[in-house]
Amino acid sequence: MPSKTKVLFLSAWYPNRYDAMAGLFVRKHAxxxxxxxxxxxxxxxLDDKIDDFQIVxxxxxxxxxxxxxxxxxxxxxxLAFNFLKGFRLGYRRVRAHFGQxxxxxxxxxxxxxxxxxxxKVLHRIPYVVVEHWTRYLPDNFLxxxxxxxxxxxxxxxxxxxxxxxxxxxxxxxxxQGVKGRYRVISNIVDDFFYTTPRTERDNDxxxxxxxxxxxxxxxxxxxxxxxxxxxxxxxxxFELVVVGTGVDFASIKDFAQTLDIPQGTLVFTGEQTPNEVxxxxxxxxxxxxFSNYETACVVVMESLAAGVPVVAxxxxxxxxxxxxxxxxxxxxxxxxxxxxxxxxxxxxxDRYDSSSIRAVAEVFRSRYVGQQFINEYNKALERD
Numbered sequence: 001m002p003s004k005t006k007v008l009f010l011s012a013w014y015p016n017r018y019d020a021m022a023g024l025f026v027r028k029h030a031x032x033x034x035x036x037x038x039x040x041x042x043x044x045x046l047d048d049k050i051d052d053f054q055i056v057x058x059x060x061x062x063x064x065x066x067x068x069x070x071x072x073x074x075x076x077x078x079l080a081f082n083f084l085k086g087f088r089l090g091y092r093r094v095r096a097h098f099g100q101x102x103x104x105x106x107x108x109x110x111x112x113x114x115x116x117x118x119x120k121v122l123h124r125i126p127y128v129v130v131e132h133w134t135r136y137l138p139d140n141f142l143x144x145x146x147x148x149x150x151x152x153x154x155x156x157x158x159x160x161x162x163x164x165x166x167x168x169x170x171x172x173x174x175x176q177g178v179k180g181r182y183r184v185i186s187n188i189v190d191d192f193f194y195t196t197p198r199t200e201r202d203n204d205x206x207x208x209x210x211x212x213x214x215x216x217x218x219x220x221x222x223x224x225x226x227x228x229x230x231x232x233x234x235x236x237x238f239e240l241v242v243v244g245t246g247v248d249f250a251s252i253k254d255f256a257q258t259l260d261i262p263q264g265t266l267v268f269t270g271e272q273t274p275n276e277v278x279x280x281x282x283x284x285x286x287x288x289x290f291s292n293y294e295t296a297c298v299v300v301m302e303s304l305a306a307g308v309p310v311v312a313x314x315x316x317x318x319x320x321x322x323x324x325x326x327x328x329x330x331x332x333x334x335x336x337x338x339x340x341x342x343x344x345x346x347x348x349x350d351r352y353d354s355s356s357i358r359a360v361a362e363v364f365r366s367r368y369v370g371q372q373f374i375n376e377y378n379k380a381l382e383r384d
Contacts, residue, residue, distance in 0.1 A: 005037040005377055008094060008101035008125075010115055012108035013132075014043035016067055017056070025132065025165075025298065026107045027060065028188040032370030033105075034062040037377070040098040041065045042090045044083060044112075048072040053082075053089055057097065066093050087115050101125055103377050106159070108133050109178075110148055113155030120158060126380045129156065130185060131164045132295055136172040139293040140218070143176055156180040160380030165296040166317045185372055186317070187296045189364040193305040196278045198354055206238040206346050209284035209308070211277055211299045212291075214246030220290045221252050223335050227290075228266065229259045230339035236262060238346055240288075243280055245271040281306035285349050288342065291315055292332055304361035307354030311341050326357045 009030050013023030023043075030039050039062070047054075047069040054069040070086035073079045094101070104116045104127035116127035135142035143149065156162055156178045163185035164170040170182050201207065208228075212219040221242065228240050242252075249270075256266055272280065281287070287303035289312040297316030304310065310327035312318045322329055328341045345352075362368065 005103065005374075005381070006099055006101045007033055007037045007039050007377065008098075008104045009039065009041040010104055010106050010112040011041060011043050012112055014041060014045075014065075014067070016043070016045050017069075018045075023107075025187050025296075026130075027063070028190075028366065029105075029107070029130065029369070029373070030063045031061055032188055032366040033373050035367060035370045036374045038098070039063045040094055040101070042087075042094055043067045044086045044090060045069050046072050046079070046083070053086060055089060055093060057093060064098055066090050066097075083111065091119075103127065103160075103380060105130060105373075106155070109155060110152045113159070114151055117155055117158055126160050126383070127158075128376055128380060129159045129162045129180075131162065131169060131173065132187075134218075134293055134295050136169065136176050136178075137293045137295070138172075149177070152178055160383065161376050163376065166294075167320055168316060169295045183376065185376075186364050186369050187298050187301065188366050188369050189298070189301050189305045189361065190274060190278075191365065192275060193278045193281065193302045194358060194361070194365070196282045196306065198307060199282050201283050204237070206286070206349070207284045208238060208240045208286045208288055208342060208346075209243065209280055209303075210240065210288050211243040211272075211280075211302075212246070212289075214244055214249045214252060216248040216252060218291055218293060220292055220333070221248070222255055223333060223338065224288055224290045225252070225256050225259055225261070225266075226335045227338040227342065229261050230336065231343055232261055232265060234343065235346070236265070239265050239267060241267045241269060241280060241284070243269045243272050243277060277302065278306060281308050284308055286311065286342065286345055288338070289313065289318075290330070290338060294318075301361060301364045304357055305364060307358045309345060309349070309352040309357060311338065311345060321360060326352060326360060 011026045030041055033039050050071050056067045058065050068086040068090040070082050106113045106116045106129045119125045134140040159180055162180045162182050165187050167184050216222050287308050287310045294316035300310055313332050314329050330338045330341050
């Protein structure tokens with residue numbers, strides 16, 4: 001029986017001892033690939049709380065994880081030296097406990113892409129790139145600096161394929177001169193979003209749901225609240241449930257107090273687990289997303305997987321997946337239009353069939369996404 005392909009993930013973000021939520025989408029990709037291949041993740045974390053290198057090696061389901069905590073240095077030269085040393089120490093562990101990889105997957109450019117390029121030059125290991133970062137988008141533009149841009153272009157040219165998580169992100173990268181062979185790859189929605197049954201509620205109000213990390217500059221939660229205030233002038237048969245927490249949580253709650261929104265119409269739940277989010281979706285009639293920019297919109301993907309229609313701005317996966325039978329698209333920052341579309345959708349919820357909406361979201365399942373990765377690895381290895 002032929003041995004499985006050995007895949008090394010090099011990631012800019014990953015769950016670590018300081019933030020268990022960081023880079024969860026990368027871990028989900030690694031788990032998806034582990035259904036078909038042997039996977040090891042090497043994550044380098046710059047750490048200002050330590051004076052010497054620390055390595056943590058562990059397993060998460062079928063994924064081997066090697067996390068190297070690297071002491072921060074004040075000078076760029078010293079920091080670059082430590083980063084390369086941390087990579088050398090981590091890769092030594094990879095070779096000892098996993099073996100030499102057949103292929104590398106770079107998760108977010110640019111530093112880890114340079115490391116993959118080094119492995120390609122020294123050991124003839126091909127690599128692919130998965131990009132999640134919003135830095136290429138006009139509303140959060142951070143793709144600056146001559147050396148960074150040239151290094152990114154070099155890494156991109158030598159990658160077997162570049163896989164952004166939405167076609168919108170692909171177009172933004174191409175506009176910035178990041179050229180290569182592209183193929184959009186999806187983020188992953190957990191299976192329980194598909195399987196949690198729709199449930200009846202104990203009140204007659206229609207429920208609008210919003211889930212986010214409470215970064216108002218990106219998510220525009222304040223805009224959603226203003227639209228709800230407008231909607232309350234014409235109807236009172238609904239409620240908005242806002243799930244999540246973040247840096248703007250307190251200021252958004254304070255802002256809500258200044259609006260003319262009747263008591264009982266607005267609920268803030270605070271942070272919820274993914275399973276609890278799935279449960280909220282199962283008991284909601286409509287999901288709203290009013291972001292100014294996104295690369296993927298995982299919460300929109302989760303809503304579709306749960307069979308809930310969506311009203312959202314045209315960012316991330318929204319232009320590719322939201323159609324008349326599963327939602328409506330609203331222009332950025334157009335509060336009046338958001339209120340109008342929510343009003344129309346609440347009046348015509350019977351037009352949206354949950355099973356049909358869920359069917360569109362099948363492409364976000366782990367097994368499907370994992371197989372797409374394997375297909376791209378095979379193409380890269382055949383060309384090598």
